[in-house]
Amino acid sequence: MNDPPPTTREQFTGRISRALGKAYAPGHVPHPPAVDDELARVCGDDGDLVSRFAERAAAVGVDVRRCTAGELCEALVDVVDELGIGSALLNTERLRQHRVLGDLLRGHGVELHEWRGDRAMAAGFAADAGITDAAGAIAESGSLVLATDGDHGRAGALAPPVHVAIVPASGVVADLLDWARALDADGGCAPPACRQLVTGPSKTADIEGVLVTGVHGPGRVVVLLIEDQ
Amino acid sequence: MNEQTAPVTHEGERVLFPPLPYDMRRRSDAAVKDDALRAAVEAATLTKDTARKATFAEAFGERYDALRGLAERIKQHTLDHLDYYLDQFIDHAEAAGATVHYAADAAEANRVCLGIAEREGVRACVKAKSMVTEEVRLLEALQAAGVETLETDLGEFILQLDGDAPSHIVTPMIHKDRASVGRAFERELGAAYTDEPDALTAIAREHLRDKYRRADMGVTGGNFLVAGSGSVVVCTNEGNGTFCASTPRVHVAVVGIEKLVPTFEHAAVLLKLLARSSTAQPLTVYTDILTGPKRRDEHDGPEQLHVVLVDNGRTELLADPVMRDTLRCIRCGACLNACPVYRTVGGHSYGAVYTGPIGALVTPMLKGLTNYPDLPQASSLCGACGEACPVNIDIPHLLVHLRNELNAQRVAGRAERRAFKLYAWVLKKPWRYRWASRLVRFVLRRRADDDGYVTRAPGPGKGWTETRDLPAPAKQSFRQWWKQNKRDEPQRHRDTEVN
Ligand code: SF4
16 A cells, blocks of 8 residues: 655645635734733732742642741751652752752652663652752742753653652742743743643542542642742 | 454444444434433533633633633634744744654544654554544554554543543543443453542552553644744643653654644633633643753653644635634533533534534534534534633534535435425415414414423424423414504503513
8 A cells, every 4th residue: 555645844834825815824924912911811910929829839739838948958858757758859950959958868868869861760750759949830820830951850740659849939920921921032042842830739530520639640749939039 | 451442332333433424313312311421421511610610700700701802813813824823833843853744634644653653663652632633543543553552641541441432522531430440440450349539540540650651652632832932732630641741752742733822922821711611720730831852961851752733624624714713622621511412412422523512513524514414403502602612612603504504505304495495485474474373373272281281292393392391372372462452551561571
């Protein structure tokens, strides 16, 4: 059986142009509709954004704990003890305290999985928890903003049953629109391969509409919100 | 593992791909009589519909309608200039390192995916839920080519295991109960029987984690394509989409061309509407923005990202000045949850991948109106679907449009055509109308029981009274009553409401 030759880009877009009554794709088009904040904004950027984020994140099932930079170590140890975390994937390179956190966890008997090279996913599947720093957060939806790069993998926030995210208060934006506009303004820079908005623990209600968490991703998401960073 | 990948009904007919032309009646009649099914679907959809309304009222209040207007304009603008935005998307996606493929139809979409699988020596594949892959029947194609492929969305996983088919575009196993899941897991996975959703989910979790690790290829759909950055946006609540796009070496995103939006700002407006409309959440739990494969300095993620752009009848829709509005659909499922017909007959009655009110429009358009002549009729035109739609698709209007098309194509039965001819003849002269209505009144009143109801109407009315009783007509027609009463004491009736 001979397959027909594959459709080319020109054939493919050409058909669309013709369907729209044009001979070929135009070089420019009218401006797309302006997004009016009056209509689309849910969360204003005035007032206490951090509290609003904490409230909305709690509403989608995130365990939010507020602390100062000085209290971070203590807060992390609390989480480790409380959830019985014996091994972790530590992915907090963006934070000033990264080295300190590593020593602290090891000193506390937590095995840290090597996650660089091609071990990343295996480490994620083996660890009790992924401890990561978030690039930011969105108050409107209580979402964490994650982004991958050489120091930030995908496994930590995905494969272990617990995800502990460290979020600096300065990274919280009010509305999804604020986050989106920052990305659009970034246009020139090379974007990361994967950005993620994580809004609560992994959820399903497929079986008779009963809500169950932790179906594939973490069933437990803890946010350590550093108020003075 | 169940090798069967094409679920069939009791009659041995494929659930989503029945013989054509499709006769809806048989399945909808059976569904209506299945009380358990009806109760389950009704409860689930009503809960969702109520939650959706509450969440929009809370987040947007009075602004909601205007916001839907904005979402409509964004999608319509992108569709009006789809060639331009598609070019932009392709340039940016390629610059980020993705490989873009072009699938004119379902067969080509499958050929492209099989080609990738073959070149990359793929033996195991994990797949996230996606309507377009169901539309082109990718799962069957992969399995037939010897690529072990597993659905990973919990609902789809269960359906695949149990040889059943999805019946809702967001909550695919809305028609199934927990006991059937327990039995399927016992039979197919060797698990001890349980019907606790928590325990069942844990069984699936363990089973699938192993599959994620071993898979060489992950297939997902895409909820949006952002032209300005060349990104694919994938939304899931379970995180299975993220796994499919992270653990395997090769990620293939199969996406319909109507998913384009100009910028992230526009995507944000639609994201705000999507999860609220689907499940009353502010956002889906995982909203992944994927731009190219993993970079050289990254430690995990797919080495290759393939984006398969699918046409499969969409350009024909685009060229249709009326029906093109359906391309705005963001597959939120709100119109299904709002629809009294869907609630009563369930998804399998639609005999196709796309169900509910939007399915009644899209299926005839993609597969031929004469192949699905019943679908545009499967609506009471109550308007609930149109009101629920976050991108303002006037579904009732489009259903009527398709009904007109059907009539124009003379698909309507001969009896129906004759009845309308007679009706038109009667309406042409006042005296004919007067005599005809007198005749109907006379016949029906004679048949009425003591309570004043007709339980078996004659002739063409028979079908109507099979499922409900018809109140007998009043003794007098309104015209007769008016003649007698209009001169007597007109004051008396001033405050009486006329229904
Ligand atoms: S037609 Fe509208 S309501 Fe129905 S699924 Fe599509 S977007 Fe949602």
